[in-house]
Every structure is written in C-alpha cells, then in structure tokens.
Amino acid sequence: MEFENITLTKEIPIATIQLNRPDVLNALNHRLLSELVFCLEQLDSDDSVNCVIITGNEKAFAAGADIKEMAEADTIDMLSRDSFSAWDRIRRIKKPVIAAVSGFALGGGCELAMMCDIIIASETAKFGQPEINIGVMPGAGGTQRLTRAVGKYRAMEMILTGGMMSAGDAAKSGLVNRVFPVELYLEEAKRLARLIASKPPLAVKLAKESVLKSEELSLKDGLEFERKNFYMLFSSEDQKEGMKAFVEKRDPRWKGK
Numbered sequence: 687m688e689f690e691n692i693t694l695t696k697e698i699p700i701a702t703i704q705l706n707r708p709d710v711l712n713a714l715n716h717r718l719l720s721e722l723v724f725c726l727e728q729l730d731s732d733d734s735v736n737c738v739i740i741t742g743n744e745k746a747f748a749a750g751a752d753i754k755e756m757a758e759a760d761t762i763d764m765l766s767r768d769s770f771s772a773w774d775r776i777r778r779i780k781k782p783v784i785a786a787v788s789g790f791a792l793g794g795g796c797e798l799a800m801m802c803d804i805i806i807a808s809e810t811a812k813f814g815q816p817e818i819n820i821g822v823m824p825g826a827g828g829t830q831r832l833t834r835a836v837g838k839y840r841a842m843e844m845i846l847t848g849g850m851m852s853a854g855d856a857a858k859s860g861l862v863n864r865v866f867p868v869e870l871y872l873e874e875a876k877r878l879a880r881l882i883a884s885k886p887p888l889a890v891k892l893a894k895e896s897v898l899k900s901e902e903l904s905l906k907d908g909l910e911f912e913r914k915n916f917y918m919l920f921s922s923e924d925q926k927e928g929m930k931a932f933v934e935k936r937d938p939r940w941k942g943k
C-alpha cells in the first residue's frame with residue numbers, strides 16, 4: 687500500500703508512524719485511517735519491530751475525524767462506511783504502541799491517543815472531545831476511555847463543554863504519562879520505546895493484553911486471565927533465558943520465543 691497520509695520510519699527495533707495531513711491539522715479521514723491500520727498490522731507481524739510510536743507534528747497530533755468528510759453523511763452512510771472496523775483493528779494490535787502528542791489531540795485524535803498504551807506529550811499538547819460543538823458526541827471510545835483515564839467528573843465536563851485540557855492537567859489527571867518540552871517529546875517517546883523494545887517481546891505482548899483486560903473484566907476474571915498468561919510464559923525460551931541470565935549474572939539474550 688502506498689502511503690499518502692502517513693509516513694513510516696523504522697529505527698529497528700522501533701518504528702514511528704507520523705500522521706501527515708498538516709494542512710488540516712492531521713484530521714483523520716477515511717484514507718488516513720486505512721493507511722494507519724494497514725501499517726500497524728504490518729508492524730504487528732514484523733519480527734524486527736518491538737514497539738511502535740504514533741505521532742503527528744508540533745501543532746497537531748490530530749484535530750479529530752475529518753469534519754468535511756462527515757458533514758453530509760446520514761446514519762446509513764455512517765453505517766455503510768463501517769469506519770468502526772478500522773478503530774476495532776487498532777484495538778487489536780498486540781505490540782505496545784506509544785502516542786507522542788504535541789498540539790491538538792481532539793475528538794478522534796484524542797480517542798486515537800487513548801487507544802495507544804502510553805501517552806507522551808509536549809508542553810503544548812491539548813486534549814479534548816469537542817464533538818458537542820458540532821452537534822454530536824464522541825464515537826470512537828471517548829466517553830469510555832476518557833472517563834476511565836481522568837474520572838467521571840473531569841470527563842463529563844470536557845465532553846459536555848467541549849473544552850480542552852492542557853498537557854500539565856492531563857498529566858495530573860492520569861491521561862498522560864509524562865510531559866516534555868516540545869523539542870524533546872518525540873525523542874523521549876523514542877527513548878521509552880527503545881526501553882520497552884529491549885524487553886522480552888512475548889512477555890511484553892502478554893503483559894499488554896493482560897493490562898487491557900483490566901478495562902473489561904471483573905477483578906476475579908482479570909486475575910484468572912493474568913494467571914493464564916503468566917503460566918503460558920513458562921513455556922517460552924525467553925523465560926528460561928531470563929531466569930538463567932539472572933542466576934549467571936549476565937544480560938539476557940531474548941529470542942521472542
């Protein structure tokens with residue numbers, strides 16, 4: 687697939703996908719989302735890549751779904767476009783994905799960042815769900831993920847007023863892992879990606895899967911799910927290698943098996 691709206695840079699063992707529609711603040715049109723999903727799925731099955739970053743540019747991570755593309759749509763158009771399948775496929779990516787956010791992360795842009803596993807922000811990042819201002823409401827997880835991240839009261843205010851949250855407040859509220867000056871946020875996201883990429887890939891994937899399950903399962907069911915993934919890793923070569931390396935006081939050599 688030829689990419690028109692994203693760029694992919696591999697710095698093995700990490701890869702960075704840059705959303706690339708700067709003239710419209712990276713508004714997420716159908717084509718961009720298709721390219722993003724295609725690229726993420728390719729990277730998910732690429733053994734040389736262990737961690738992925740999604741980023742935008744300094745001014746915008748993404749200012750939401752492309753309003754011009756949706757403006758004339760009716761319910762049947764929205765249903766038949768089936769654009770939710772792209773979002774569902776992003777949710778199924780097994781490798782860790784870091785959002786490196788600067789500038790606007792609004793509507794679908796905020797929802798995309800929240801679908802990532804870790805959010806690193808620049809000091810200029812602004813998060814919001816402004817759909818209320820254009821006559822709708824969040825549709826790609828905003829009411830659920832924002833509420834889980836920042837709590838009911840902050841999420842309710844943001845979603846009902848369409849107001850934006852600064853990077854600093856997002857970090858205080860638990861929506862953002864860390865905030866850096868704008869010249870450093872992408873490099874810091876890469877540093878974190880390289881650290882995660884240096885860990886045993888199978889354990890990383892199963893740990894990610896287990897953490898995500900905590901959003902869906904009761905504590906009892908989540909603990910059982912975690913236990914099964916934990917047991918499963920004892921049939922991996924990396925478990926033998928990791929524990930042997932510890933005993934032999936040397937660095938482990940991961941195989942991802």
Ligand code: DAK
Binds near residue numbers: 753770773794817820
């Ligand atoms: N869509 C299309 N174009 C956009 C855009 C957007 N979301 N956001 C900005 N642009 C375009 C502007 O139209 C302008 O284009 P030109 O007029 O130059 O051609 C250019 O980007 C620069 O924007 P501004 O001139 O407005 O720049 P400012 O710095 O003055 O303002 C702003 C920046 C971010 C405050 C403003 O652009 C703004 O309010 N943008 C809209 C933000 C917004 O309402 N976002 C939510 C969109 S609704 C779904 C899943 C998800 C969704 C929908 C369906 N399914 C699975 C079915 C999500 C919905 C949304 O995200």
